Amino acid sequence: MGPLGDAQLTDLAAAATVAEGGQGTVFRLARPAGTLLKLYHREVAVLAGELARLIDLPARETVATRTAWPSGRVFHRGRCVGLLMPAAPDRFTTTIAGRPRLLELQFLLYPRRAMWAELALPTEDERRGLAAGYLELFRELHHHDVVLGDVSMRNLLWTLSGGPGVFAIDCDGFRVAGRPPAVRPADTAGWADPAGPRELTLDTDRYKLALLTLRILLGNHRVTPEEVRGKPLLRGRLGPALSLLAARAAEPGRRPAAECWLAALS
Amino acid sequence: MPEQILPFYVVCDQSYSMTDHLDALNDGLAQLHAAVGTDPVVADKTRFCLIGFAGNAEVLQPLCSPSDVVNLVGLATQAGTNFGAAFALLRETIEDDVAALKADAHQVYRPAVFFLSDGHPTDPAAWPGAYERLVDPDWAARPNIIAFGIGDADAATIGRIGTFQAFMSRGGVSPAAALHGFARALTTSVVRSGSDGDLLLRVPTQVAGFTALRVDQL
Known part of the structure; x- marks a missing residue:
């Protein structure tokens, strides 16, 4: 979806509530089809200028099929109160316990439980394919100097339908390196950079990328590069090339770029 | 594997008026x-x-990981509205x-209790004692209580029971609509509280169909 431009809240008709999150509520619009409105909670600070910058970034074209990149700002009484974005394609949705459910990253990182017993989970090869999908997405964004900032187990989607595929939603926390984000993302617990940087940079992204890759491959929501470095059993499961990258990821400033992980996976 | 756990208790009135x-x-x-x-x-x-109460109180769904139980036991009406039995249980x-x-x-x-009633207690003399034991400041595990009143519930009683927040359904709002708001607030609370790394109890300050009551701070 290309940029839709600015819209007035009063001109939009919501067809259904899709999700309620910490930052805002997401609605499906009656038109245009496949468009979502994210309406921020009143207390959320929105940098309207940074949101416009994000919407106009050339990077959007290269990741258009893999992200719900914001497509327009929404104003009410002169204030930016929300954004428009495309809905995730249907293949990133499934049915669990009789309800439609996005195929969120979290399902890959926790043991199977009775409530989602019917969910088809990836094989080891498919996990490598999904990890590679996220790595390629990060690589493209980093190539354009775009920092993702936060990795949330709810904002990264996956599918096995039509082959392993990935999709990122809630991209309003993305920013060009050195710029503030339009909306400050949460610093998801368990995904923070232990070096505790003041600003999120490509290096912090690379740490989160290491967490993402290792956690998908090992099916474990809390494993870290530091833990892999200290546990021969985990290194044995990953093999020498990935283990070496994990060790480097534990050292701020030496963290491997996405292409290093991709080479080790291929 | 040891985890950090936030237990939620939903305590529902299942008296005949419900x-x-x-x-x-x-x-x-x-x-x-x-x-x-x-x-x-x-x-x-x-x-x-899940705990249901009427003349007596019963644990309908013992404490569980919500992803391990596929079907919840439903509430079924009985006589009485014994708040004391609910608090003691x-x-x-x-x-x-x-x-x-x-x-x-x-x-x-600290556990969180979501308490819902649509009526006056039938044990007016007994329930305050059981309630005091539940919120005893010397008891380390005393829960945070979020109280919801619908229908004929007494706003003063609901306000007294809620230690964290209390809500009373607005006049003109149907009980079904109020219950929808209750369930949604409950879901939002559990999801937001559980997804927070610090496991803070996060209850919406406003609930559709309800007026927030003042809860006295200790």
Whole structure:
């Protein structure tokens, strides 16, 4: 979806509530089809200028099929109160316990439980394919100097339908390196950079990328590069090339770029 | 594996006056369960228990990981509205549950109780004593209580029971609509609290169909 431009809240008709999150509520619009409105909670600070910058970034074209990149700002009484974005394609949705459910990253990182017993989970090869999908997405964004900032187990989607595929939603926390984000993302617990940087940079992204890759491959929501470095059993499961990258990821400033992980996976 | 756990207790009035609303309430609880139970992060950090009360109180769903139970036991109406029985059973159940979680080496956060009633207590002299034991400041596991009143519930009583927040359904709002708001607030609370790394109890300050009551701070 290309940029839709600015819209007035009063001109939009919501067809259904899709999700309620910490930052805002997401609605499906009656038109245009496949468009979502994210309406921020009143207390959320929105940098309207940074949101416009994000919407106009050339990077959007290269990741258009893999992200719900914001497509327009929404104003009410002169204030930016929300954004428009495309809905995730249907293949990133499934049915669990009789309800439609996005195929969120979290399902890959926790043991199977009775409530989602019917969910088809990836094989080891498919996990490598999904990890590679996220790595390629990060690589493209980093190539354009775009920092993702936060990795949330709810904002990264996956599918096995039509082959392993990935999709990122809630991209309003993305920013060009050195710029503030339009909306400050949460610093998801368990995904923070232990070096505790003041600003999120490509290096912090690379740490989160290491967490993402290792956690998908090992099916474990809390494993870290530091833990892999200290546990021969985990290194044995990953093999020498990935283990070496994990060790480097534990050292701020030496963290491997996405292409290093991709080479080790291929 | 030891985890940090936030236990939630939903305590619902199932007296005869709830008969017409029970389907809506059971439906809301099923939706809560589906939303929470299919969210691995939240299910991992929370535990859920359902207690129904009328003349007596009973644990309908013992404390469980919401993703391990596929079908919740529903509420069924009986005679009486014995608040004291509900509070006494809550105290006993929380005591046992917290001890069991700690025995499994879990770190347990202060439990949260969502209390819902549509009427006046039929044990006006007895319930305050049981309530005082539940909120006893010397009891380390005393829960945070979020109280909801619908229909004929007394706003002063509901306001007194809620230690954290209290809500009273607005006049003109149907009990079904109020219960929908209750279930949604419950779901939002559990999901937001459970997905927070610090496991803070996060209850919406406003609930559709309800007026927030003032809760005295100690």
